[in-house]
Amino acid sequence: MNLSKKTFLYSAIISGTIVTLMISYFVLMIPSLYVDYIKKLNFESIKAVQANYLRDGNYTNISSRNLSGTATIKVPMEGNSIFASNMLGSIKINIDDEELLKIIEKIRYYSENPESINEEDKESFDFSKFKKKFFNNDIFKDNPPITFEVLEEEKVTNYKKVSSKINIINENFVIYEYNVADNNNSYTTYMAISRDNGDIIISILPIMNPEIGEIRPIIFQSLPMIIAISLLIILISTSLFSRKIVNPIEKLVKHANFMKSNTNYYVEPIEVYGEDEIAVLACTLNELYSKLNKAFNELEEKNKYLLHQNERQEVFLRGSSHQLKTPVAASLLLLEGMIDEVGKYKNTKEYLPKVKMQVLSMSNIINELLDASKKQEEIISNNIKIESIITESLLSHEIQLKLKEINLIKEIEAVEIISNSEILYKMIDNIISNSINYTPKSGNIKIILSKDSFKVINYGVKIEESLLPHIFDAFVSSNSENSGHGLGLYIVSYYSKLLNYNVDIRNIENGVEAIVYF
Incomplete structure (x- = not known):
């Protein structure tokens, strides 16, 4: 998402x-x-009515939520009269009935002694007799229990008509709705009128309308x-x-900052969750970092290769110039002596072959340098029988082996590998040539070929321990009279790296062992 x-x-x-x-x-x-609020509002309203009546003794300044339904009764502590007041006025009620007077006396007593009232006293307030007597049809004919006397008329609140409406339910049922309002509240009176079996039925329902202001708080x-x-x-x-x-x-910012300060351009991929734009950005950054890392590694490898090539060329230039200086100088001296016919150099037949030997030595050095400079991208691999390469190399050194009367021991298996035949031949030939060159006359050389290695052991010789760490460096050779120009093992080491082989030369008991691991 x-x-x-x-x-x-x-x-x-x-x-x-x-x-x-x-x-x-x-x-x-x-x-x-809302219900709780209305209860509190009604409670505060009755408190205000009571307080204003106690202060003024009338309803002139009294305001109530339902003023038309509010009334106050005053019971004097003496006498047989009580007073009632509301918004319409005040009246005096004279009580002549003995039972009603007893109830009034109880009210007076308990108002002065509220701690005396208990549940039994509450039950003594029996109004059933009062109701029975008061609602007797004949009670008001001769001797009424109470009489009324109007004391004063209050200013009647002005009611203003708000609206009226007739709702026709059906042909025999009509509801008349009449809305009025005073200064505080609005009222609605519903009058339902119906005809039933020749009679007219009228029902009246007056209500006080709720105000919107009541819900607002x-x-x-x-x-x-x-x-x-x-x-x-x-x-x-x-x-x-x-x-x-x-x-x-x-997380992406931290990852980018890390990559900015990272020197090898390698970092763990960003964990991607979801499929939103941020996840797409994380995947894109992962791909970018992967490509950068790959390009960086390739660049590093090329830099290492170029550095190695530069170092090798520098060694070649130094070593070859130094190595060529000796045969060139010797050749010049021999030629000058023969040209000037100085002393023994008059015998040109004797010394011209020596000049040729020096020139051939220079030619060999030059050829080996050219071979060692062959580029890696020129390597072409094919299926090779190593036994045939060994045989070819031994044939090229047959005269040397006979002249030095070297005893050759061979333990050769039939092994085929995928490699470059020309480079592999030069490696094997250089090892065999080096072994023949350093083996003393009538010595022994053992050649072993197995599936994973090629070994040449020449007995009766040792390599100086100080030379072993540098044995594969260019132009490193011993001080013996049979030493060469010091490029053979360097070429072997260089070619082994091109073919991803490992080469090792070490001293063993009574001899030296050279091993090439395929």
């Missing part, structure tokens, strides 16, 4: 969560909060909590979402 889809999904989840939270809050919490009271929870959800979810995006980017 790409980043745009992730962002859209994140926004949808956050919006859905907040909307669900608000709906749940309004459905589950607002009704109970609940909403304002709830807003801080709703805002706080919403912000908390947004902050937490945004933090988690941003870390989900930022963490991989920071």
Whole structure:
């Protein structure tokens, strides 16, 4: 999923969560909060009515949530009269019935001694007799239990008509709706009128309408909590979402900084999770680093090869110039002596062959240098029988072997390998030539060929221990009279690297062993 889809999904989840939270809050919490608020409002309203009546003794300055349904009764501590007041005025009620007077006396007593009241006393307030007597059809004919006396009329609250509407339910059923309002509240009176079997049925329902202002404080009271929870959800979810995006980017930045300071251009690949743009970028960087690392390694190998070539050329230039100086100088001296006919050099037949030997020595040095300079990319491998290469090399040295009366011991297996025949011949030939050159007259040479190695052991000789660490360097040779120009083993070592072979020369008991590992 790409980043745009992730962002859209994140926004949808956050919006859905907040909307669900608000709906749940309004459905589950607002009704109970509203009921609790109305109870507190009614409680404060009756407190205000009582306090204003105690201060003024009338309803002139009293305001109530339902003023038309509010009334106050004053019971004097003496006498048989009580007083009732509301928004319409005040009346005096004279009580002449003995049973009603007893109830009034109990009220007076317990108002002065509230600690005396108990459950039994509560049951003594039996109003059933009062109801029975008060609602007797004949009670008001001759001797009524109570009489009323209007003391004063209050200023009646002005009701203003707001609206009216007739709702026709069916042809025999009509509901008349009448809406009025005073300074504090609005009221609706419903009058239902129906015809039934020739009779007219009328039902009346007066109610006080709830005000929109009653719910507004609940909403304002709830807003801080709703805002706080919403912000908390947004902050937490945004933090988690941003870390989900930022963490991989920071990882890429650290990886790039590491690569910038890395000298070998090798680093573990970046772990890739997901399929968004950041994951694609990580994969691209992994591919880039892999290619850079490969190019760097190739460049390193080429640099090493060029460095090796430069060092080798430098050694060749120094060594060849030094090595060629001796035969050139000797040849010049011999030629000058013969030209000037100085002393024994008059005998040109004797000394011209010596000049030829010096020229041939220079020619051999030059040829070996040219062979050693052969480039690696010129190597072509094919199937080779090593036994035939050994035989060919021994034939080329047959005269030397006979002149030195060397005893040759051969343990040769039939081995075929894939390699370059020309280079392998020069390696084997140089080892055999070197062995013949350093083996004393009538000495023994042993040649062993197996599947994984080629060995030449010449007995009766030793290599100076000081020369062993440098035995494969160019122009390194012993001080013996049979020593050559010091390029043979260097060429063997150089060619072994081209063919990825290993070469080792070491002293053994009563001899020297040269080994080539295929």
